[in-house]
Amino acid sequence: MNRTHRRRRHVRLTALTGCAVLAFGLAAVPQASAAHGRGGDQARAVLPAGDGWGSAEGSVTGGAAAGRGDVVTVSTREELATALAEGGDTPKIIRVDGTIDANTDAAGRPLTCEDYAVDGYTLEGYLAAYDPEVWGRDAEPSGPLEDARVASAARQKERVVLPVGSNTTIIGIGRDARLLGATLDVRRAENVIIRNLTFEDSFDCFPQWDPTDGDLGAWNSEYDSLVLYGSRHVWVDHNTFTDGRRPDAEQPEYFGRLFQQHDGQLDIVRGSDLVTVSWNVFTEHDKTILLGNSDGAAADDRGKLRTTFHHNLFHNVNERAPRVRYGQVDVYNNHFRQDAGARYGYSWGIGIESALVAEYNAFTLPRDVAPAQVLHRWTAGTSVTERGNWVNHRPVDLLGAYQRANPDAPLGDDAGWRPELRDRVDHPLVVPLLVDRWAGAGRLR
Numbered sequence: 001m002n003r004t005h006r007r008r009r010h011v012r013l014t015a016l017t018g019c020a021v022l023a024f025g026l027a028a029v030p031q032a033s034a035a036h037g038r039g040g041d042q043a044r045a046v047l048p049a050g051d052g053w054g055s056a057e058g059s060v061t062g063g064a065a066a067g068r069g070d071v072v073t074v075s076t077r078e079e080l081a082t083a084l085a086e087g088g089d090t091p092k093i094i095r096v097d098g099t100i101d102a103n104t105d106a107a108g109r110p111l112t113c114e115d116y117a118v119d120g121y122t123l124e125g126y127l128a129a130y131d132p133e134v135w136g137r138d139a140e141p142s143g144p145l146e147d148a149r150v151a152s153a154a155r156q157k158e159r160v161v162l163p164v165g166s167n168t169t170i171i172g173i174g175r176d177a178r179l180l181g182a183t184l185d186v187r188r189a190e191n192v193i194i195r196n197l198t199f200e201d202s203f204d205c206f207p208q209w210d211p212t213d214g215d216l217g218a219w220n221s222e223y224d225s226l227v228l229y230g231s232r233h234v235w236v237d238h239n240t241f242t243d244g245r246r247p248d249a250e251q252p253e254y255f256g257r258l259f260q261q262h263d264g265q266l267d268i269v270r271g272s273d274l275v276t277v278s279w280n281v282f283t284e285h286d287k288t289i290l291l292g293n294s295d296g297a298a299a300d301d302r303g304k305l306r307t308t309f310h311h312n313l314f315h316n317v318n319e320r321a322p323r324v325r326y327g328q329v330d331v332y333n334n335h336f337r338q339d340a341g342a343r344y345g346y347s348w349g350i351g352i353e354s355a356l357v358a359e360y361n362a363f364t365l366p367r368d369v370a371p372a373q374v375l376h377r378w379t380a381g382t383s384v385t386e387r388g389n390w391v392n393h394r395p396v397d398l399l400g401a402y403q404r405a406n407p408d409a410p411l412g413d414d415a416g417w418r419p420e421l422r423d424r425v426d427h428p429l430v431v432p433l434l435v436d437r438w439a440g441a442g443r444l445r
Helices: 003-008 018-027 053-058 077-085 123-130 144-160 398-405 431-438
Strands: 071-074 092-096 099-101 161-164 168-172 178-180 183-187 190-195 198-200 208-210 218-220 226-229 232-237 240-242 266-269 273-278 281-287 289-291 307-310 313-319 328-332 335-337 348-350 355-359 362-364 375-377 383-387
Touching: 053 232, 053 273, 053 307, 071 077, 077 092, 077 099, 077 161, 123 144, 144 161, 183 190, 335 431, 348 355, 348 383, 362 431, 375 398, 383 398
Parallel strands: 071 092, 092 168, 099 178, 161 183, 168 190, 178 198, 183 226, 190 232, 198 240, 226 266, 232 273, 240 281, 266 289, 273 307, 281 313, 307 328, 313 335, 328 355, 335 362, 348 375, 355 383
Antiparallel strands: 208 218
16 A cells, blocks of 8 residues: 555544534644754754655755854844844754834834835826826836836835745744745745744835736736745745735725735745645735746746645635646645635636645635635646545535536646645544634744
8 A cells, every 4th residue: 555545544534513523623633743853942843754745855954953153033124134144054043033024224214115216206106107098008117217116126125025045944933923024035045944923014115017917907016925936845834924904905096906015925936846835824815825937937847846735724815825837736634714705716726737736625615706716727738636625514526616617628637646745634624623723823832
């Protein structure tokens, strides 16, 4: 019997009702989500063996081997930037204490969008110059005000994008560690752990208007909360990602389109590989998670982007949970929860050469969201393995629902591989109890 079948014996698929559900939920407290370091120190935790793609080919240890002098506690943007820049690839542990606002100057004073603006950029001037009634709809903006927007955006980028190197653990202290307006950029790095942080409102002061984007045009912004770019062996665990103080629902519309100041919450792109994303909360966002940022990136991405998502909560996210190109991606035991009235496009986006396996997840959907909406096909000739998923406490054939609703855009039913690296698989009926209780920042055990 192969390893996959041995593991599948542990999938809990018995019918659970009434008191049995309660008893099972109480008994099914999550196992320890990490192999702890000395004295049970969460800062020295490593990814357990068999826990998703991140555990393949050597696992993830981050800064667990850091010496005493390479463990630092930071509470300001300058302290965090300095800690990230020091020590090269020497193992390091960075402990985040409290809220760090990336939009601050060297003295810690808050910076506004006006502080970054240069060369005469103002939003009012930009709107006047590139109004479709003035500029038209056939070409992207160009000229002095677009140049000023680009220069202003570069100034903000210098403050908010924080590079993360190899052999690093970044972990929040306690329940209230928060990165406000920041992007952690894990670029061409190896062996990185990100845990117990709230990422809030990574916003772009200077979105670009593109009248050629879609039928009506669109505002496009920069800055994901966390970017993995050409990086390997990364563990993202027990974090919360949220738009927080600046929800899209409260933003204005210009030229009839939402003035979108947020990009993604987590992007895994350009040959990143062997990633485990576990016990996180992704909430109140539009374009949530992207694996592979271009159909034309086959040279970087083919055979890579192998990622596991398990025991995450996706709450009121509109799309990309995740959207997948190229990679073998395992999505199991997650809870997808939409409130009535929240925008919802789809959860699983099936793109070019994607190989998504989606099993034993739980969906809590309002009446106006049909199960057929969960899947979205971006590229013809693609496939997905989908089984064992439940919607509103009942098993539902999500792929079958999609096929019936989209007879002219069919999906194949076999992603071409079977996951083996699952350290636990829970019954979908109990997944909401576990995930809603234990996922997110401030809930490490």
